[in-house]
Amino acid sequence: MLSKTAAKRFFVVGTALCFGAFFLLTLDTLARIPAQTNQETMTDAVVRGKHLWDTSNCMGCHTLLGEGAYYAPELTKAYSRRGPDFIAAMLRDPEAMYPGQRRMQNYDFDEGQIEDLVAFLEWVGRMDLNGFPAEPDLGEVSVPVTSTDSSVARRSDRPQVFNQMCIACHALGGQGGAVGPALDGVGGRLDADYIKRWLTDPFAIKPNSLMPKLPLSDATIVELVAFLSQLKD
Amino acid sequence: MRYESQRIAWWFFATSMLLLCLQIVYGFIMGFAHMGYDVLHDVIPFHVARATHTNLLVVWLLCGFMGSAYYIVPEEVGRELYSVRLAKWQLGTLVFVGVVALVGFHFQWWEGRKFLEIPRPLDWLVVVNVLAFLWNLTMTMWKSPRMTTTSCVLYFGLLMAALLYLPGMIPTDNQTVDSYWRWWVVHLWVEGVWELIMGGILAYLLIKLTGVDREVIEKWLYVIVGLTFLSGILGTGHHYYYIGAPRYWLMIGGIFSALEPLAFLGMAIYAIAMARRGGRSHPNRNALAWTIGCSIMSFVGAGFLGFAHTLPQVNLYTHGTLVTAMHGHMAFWGAYAMLVFAIIAYALPQLTGRKLYDTPLAAFAFWTSNIGMVAMTLAFAVAGVAQVYLERRMGLDFLAVQEEIEVHFLGLVLAAALFAVGIGAYVLQFWRYGLPVGEVERAAVTGDAEGPAPDAAAAEAGA
Incomplete structure (x- = not known):
């Protein structure tokens, strides 16, 4: 039967071997991380952004690289998902972007700080994360996109700003946020001029509008109006 | 109790209980926020509640471990504590640093690194404090x-816990490197050296409560x-799958962390086997219940539920949900909270001279808090699995999914209320002991059946 000395030897030797291996792997990992995270593109703005990320305790609600709390969206791919303009607008006034939804604190960041945070999120989004986050693989079951006649409902045919900003609150073809009304058939309900005026300044049409005035350029508005107008049933 | 200086443990235990109650309050704030009632947003926003909740957990557990060490070590080594005054001073400063950190969180003074939120100047004070304790x-x-x-295993665990706090302070600007070192602290604590502390305390309790020969218990320890x-050491890899570290961690972390349940299973079998083997039935059945309960719940919470999402193929979807x-909830409850409860349940009758362990209140506290925690875990499980499928696999919007699972947080809050009643009963019992x-x-009149009895002369000299 196992003696106490043998048990002790098992503990000491096992621990030493495992820790030795772990230590060597750590050295190797630290040597490889710069390449895997594109550290050469980590500008001063990115570093300042990380500092803001930490001192604001963003991880207290959000996750980044899947780490943090589970109260607010995962932000690893926020830059490609929403684009810099949306993120900046969100940081300027969070509650205006998601009216009546789960609340985020307004940190009163200045424009420089907002640029730093956007740069940080852009840098994080470019890391090689071994496949995380995975693309949703059951999506097609619930969204019969292929069965619709209008090709405009396909994600790839939409304006990029629609996929990044509008979809945060509005759904199209069953996909997107549930904060504002779905946009299926919006071109049949509203004329192009109205959509243009609405996108330019919602408050000019409806003073108590829940939709915020978004940072959209004239060219973007023209593109969106053309796209939305052809969404007819 | 054999030594005057063991009494200092009571003050650590009492502090633990107080901080635990506070932790539960902050848990409720978050539970209600998830349910859609974020009514305290302007006073205590979610990230403040979150930092406070997790840091209170760490502090009250450490306080409990320190109390346990101050109670166990004198008896194990057969002499009074080196300095009771130092122990008192050390508790005082620990509480001071803790209070400053928690108040600081409410003014958003923090580092914002999950579990290691306390600001850098306070980190150093913690280090000094723990050094005093270790000294x-x-x-x-x-x-x-x-x-x-x-006592050696317990000491080694505490020493390593102190040393492993240091990698968390290595400065870096790279988010991935930051996370890499952060897990050296967090993972190597809870799935590494804290288990040494757990093993040491469990071994002490089993020796005292079951009367099985010390040699046998310590061999299996x-x-x-x-x-x-x-x-556990290479199992740290399960935190490195998707944070920008090399791909080989998927293999290494997957294999070794899949073995982690074995350690917990071993712990459970060990505790149960020793309890069955012990011929003597110690009158403090309540302490034995917490001891055995700890070993079983830690296997379920840390071992089984950890395994449930540790494989990289699964974790790809569950990571960050x-x-x-x-x-996390059942693992910390089973492995560490119940452990502190067990040592308190064992030590209180000795510390206070009152033998209240077989009161209905003691049994009520055990069952109610455990049933409450199992129900909380189920609520989290349903919410978590629903989130994984809706958000990660079907691609629904985050906020839409959160609204969908709000109802499970009603379940969570109800379960948490039951849990809180159980904890309340335990604290009331603590209060009654006085x-x-x-x-x-x-030593001559204890009749404690141990292996080699401590040197009676040394004990006398110490007392």
Whole structure:
């Protein structure tokens, strides 16, 4: 039967071997991380952004690289998902972007700080994360996109700003946020001029509008109006 | 209780209980926020509640471990503590640093790194504090006539916990490197050296409560902590899958962390086997219930539920979802909270001289808090799995999914209320025991059936 000395030897030797291996792997990992995270593109703005990320305790609600709390969206791919303009607008006034939804604190960041945070999120989004986050693989079951006649409902045919900003609150073809009304058939309900005026300044049409005035350029508005107008049933 | 200086443990235990109650309050704030009632947003926003909740957990557990060490070590090594004054000073400063940190969180003074939120200047104070604690233990053991495996394992665990706090302070601007070192602290604590502390305390309790020969218990203690490190150290890899570290961690982390349940299973089998083997039935059945309960719940919470999402193929979808919260709650409860409850349940009758362990209230506290925690875990599990499928696999919007699972947080809050009633009963029981005024027993009249009895002369000299 196992003696106490043998048990002790098992503990000491096992621990030493495992820790030795772990230590060597750590050295190797630290040597490889710069390449895997594109550290050469980590500008001063990115570093300042990380500092803001930490001192604001963003991880207290959000996750980044899947780490943090589970109260607010995962932000690893926020830059490609929403684009810099949306993120900046969100940081300027969070509650205006998601009216009546789960609340985020307004940190009163200045424009420089907002640029730093956007740069940080852009840098994080470019890391090689071994496949995380995975693309949703059951999506097609619930969204019969292929069965619709209008090709405009396909994600790839939409304006990029629609996929990044509008979809945060509005759904199209069953996909997107549930904060504002779905946009299926919006071109049949509203004329192009109205959509243009609405996108330019919602408050000019409806003073108590829940939709915020978004940072959209004239060219973007023209593109969106053309796209939305052809969404007819 | 054999030594005057063991009484200091009571003050650590009392602090633990107070902080635990506060932790539960902050848990409720978050539960309600998830349910859609974020009514305190302007006073205590979610990230403040979150930082406070997790840091209170760490502080009250550490406080409980320190109290346990101050209670166990004198008895194990057969002499009074090196310095009771240092222990008092150390508790005072720990509470001071803790209060400053928690108040600071409410003014958003923090580092914002999950679990290690406390600001850097306070980190150094924690280090000084823990060094004082270790100095006290070291001198106690150094000057004593005997060493036991149990006290050595406990000491080694506490020492390593202190050392492993340091990697968390390595400065870096790279988010991935930052996370990499952060897990050296967090993972190597809870799935590494804290398990040594757990093993040491469990071994002490089993020796006292079951009367099984010390040699047998300590032999298996080595096997258990050996298994812990064999799986736990390289198991750290399960935190490195998707944070920008090399791909080989998927393989290494997957294999070794899949072995982690074995250590916990070993712990459970060990505790149950020793309890069955013990011929003597110690009158403090309540302490035995917490001891066995701890070993079983830690296997379920840390071992089984950890395994449930540790494989990289699964973790790809569950990483960063409420599934983690499900595992985290029961793991900490089973492995560490119940452990502190067990040592308190054992020590209180000795410390206070009152034998209240077989009251209905004690049994009520045990069952209610455990049933409450199982129900909370189920609520988290349902919410987490729903989130994984809706958000990660079907691609629904985050906020839409959160609204969908709000109802499960109603379940969580109800379960948490049951849990809180159980904790309330335990704290009430603690209160009823009163202050630590118990008589110091002479070694000759204890009749404690241990292996090699501590040197009676040394004990006398110490007292």
